Structures are given as C-alpha cells and as structure tokens.
Amino acid sequence: MTYLDYDALERTPLSSDPYDFIIVENFILKDQFPKVSADFPKVPGPGSHPPSELDIHGDFAGVMKEMDGPRFKEAIERKFGVDLTGRPTMYTVRGFTREKDGEIHTDTKTKIITVLLYMNEGWEPQGGRLRILRSGTNLEDYVVEAPPNGGTLLVFRRSDTSWHGHKPFDGPRRTIQLNWVTDQGVVDREQSRHRLSTRVKKVAAIFGA
Secondary structure, three states: OOOEOHHHHHHOOOEOOOOOEEEEOOOEOOOOHHHHHHOOOOOOOOOOEOHHHOOOOHHHHHHHHHHOOHHHHHHHHHHHOOOOOOOOEEEEEEEEEOOOOOOOEOOOOOEEEEEEEEOEOOOOOOOOOEEEEOOOOOOOOEEEEEOOEOOOEEEEEOOOOOOEEOOOOOEEEEEEEEEEEOOHHHHHHHHHHHHHHHHHHHHHHHOOO
C-alpha cells in the first residue's frame, strides 16, 4: 500500500526563488487522507514531540514509515539534486501552535532538508500558513504560502537564507516534520531534548498545570 502521491511530487517543479523548495498539495492520496487523519496521535500540548513519546499506530504509522523509506528519499534526492546517503533522519510531530510560534527563522545548520507534511482537514484562519520569505525581517515579503491542510507537502533545502515563518495562530495545527540531518549526534541530542519536553508536558497535563 502507498499513501503518498509520488506522481504529483515528480510533476511539481523545484522552485529556486528565493531558495530551493517545493509545495505539493494533497500529497497524501485523497482516499487515504481520512484514515491517516483519524489515526493522528494525541499530543500533550504545543511544541515538537518525538514519535517515541506518542502512540503512533495504524495508517498514521504507515505514512511515517513510507516517508522514512527509500522511495521518498530517492524522490527528494532527484528533486533537489542532493545525495542523502549516510544522512540520518529525524522525526517530530506537532499538534498545536502557540501565538509565539512561527517567528521568522532559517532552521539550524545541522539540517540539510526539511520536510513538513500538514495534517489539518481544513484551514480557514489567516494565521498558521507558512510563508516562503525573501528576507529575515519582513513577514509580508513572501513568495508563496503553504496551505496547512489536506496533506500538503512542503520541502526545502536549508541554507543561511531559507527564511520562513507564519502569522500568529493559537490552536490545533497538525504537522509531521522530517529532517535529513548532518549526523546521528544531531538526532540523539534533539530527540533527547524533545523527549524531556514531552514528558514534562504529560506530567503537567495530569496535574492540570
């Protein structure tokens, strides 16, 4: 079984203005999206959560496994002209966005490729729509917005000018993030940090903090 529309990915040209990126709407096949969405894990609050701390199961687990497999990797390598051999992957899951999230940034230098797969069934708010930006100072100077719904895929090559961000939004906003990173030490450090944060939030939720 495949959950992902590789033909749409292949058809979508790589954009290079202002840096290398692609946006593929409905990357999760339309007949598969309801099942995957239904299995989206419960997360204990905002921030990024490692899969090891969540109940990953069913069709949602199937999507994550497929994204971490050779076919998706090879498609990204072809599209971006990059060799990811020996580069480990790092997963996180988000279920909520806070008002303070979405500030303009480029991602850390340890990331090579950033993949965002949005899992919201619809999106009316103006906030929370990730923008591909021309600079690190002006959220209105953008090339395109990525609609965070219906299995939209956004992939970009990290650089010192890969500016992105979104208008404030406070509420549910479901996202899978996959990164190819420079080495396993990055994965170990970041996943450890996220695990601690998730466990703290779980305890806080139990005590109503």
